[in-house]
Amino acid sequence: MATEKKTGAGRSVKPQTPVQITWDVAQSRLAQAVSAEGVAHNKWVSASDTLWILGVRPKDFDQVQGPKGLTESETWVKVQGMVIKGFSARVQALLSVTGAAMSGLSESERGDRRYWSKRVPVMMSRVIAYLKRHEENERGAKQKTTLADQIVKILQKQKDRVKKADDEKIDFDRNAVIECFNTLIAELT
Numbered sequence: 001m002a003t004e005k006k007t008g009a010g011r012s013v014k015p016q017t018p019v020q021i022t023w024d025v026a027q028s029r030l031a032q033a034v035s036a037e038g039v040a041h042n043k044w045v046s047a048s049d050t051l052w053i054l055g056v057r058p059k060d061f062d063q064v065q066g067p068k069g070l071t072e073s074e075t076w077v078k079v080q081g082m083v084i085k086g087f088s089a090r091v092q093a094l095l096s097v098t099g100a101a102m103s104g105l106s107e108s109e110r111g112d113r114r115y116w117s118k119r120v121p122v123m124m125s126r127v128i129a130y131l132k133r134h135e136e137n138e139r140g141a142k143q144k145t146t147l148a149d150q151i152v153k154i155l156q157k158q159k160d161r162v163k164k165a166d167d168e169k170i171d172f173d174r175n176a177v178i179e180c181f182n183t184l185i186a187e188l189t
Contacts, residue, residue, distance in 0.1 A: 048130035051079070058131045061124075076124070083123045091116045148188040155185050 060075035072080070084095055094113040097105060105113065159181035162174060 044126060044130050048127065048134060051127070052131060052134045056131065058128050058135055061128050079127060080120060080124060083120060083127070086123075087116065095120070152185050152188050155181050155188075159185075 056075060056079070061073060061079075063070040063076075064073050084092055087095070091112075094105075094109060095116055097113065102110065102113075159178055162170075162177055162181070165174075
């Protein structure tokens with residue numbers, strides 16, 4: 001196996017075989033990405049199903065008032081610990097380093113730690129998003145919406161949009177339009 005020394009790289013690198021980029025290569029890679037996304041989605045659904053069955057709800061992740069101000073809820077801390085345990089042992093070790101011990105990390109390790117510490121909130125928000133889907137599905141099964149309810153929802157959004165719009169974007173009587181929305185909403189409710 002031949003290796004060559006790249007100038008300034010500081011390590012030996014195998015010569016790479018050039019890959020001919022074609023539509024077939026793109027199709028293959030896209031299929032792999034889509035397949036992996038489907039597997040990941042199924043695993044997130046399974047994990048959120050398990051949490052839902054255990055009684056975990058999105059509101060359980062809200063911050064709570066403690067003696068030192070707002071802090072993460074007990075559920076947040078517990079699930080965050082589970083998320084961190086899902087990472088490799090190396091990443092778990094990096095994330096466990098805090099305070100003065102951080103000065104003992106190399107620049108590369110500090111960069112890796114920064115990256116993974118930013119991934120934890122992303123994973124937590126994904127957990128909450130999947131739990132919110134459960135909540136919406138449960139709410140939808142119990143409560144049927146009528147056409148009038150759906151139209152009121154759209155009208156309310158448009159009314160709020162008109163209220164928040166910048167003055168230079170409005171070329172109509174804002175108050176008259178808002179009053180029309182109110183009349184329509186009152187008629188439908």
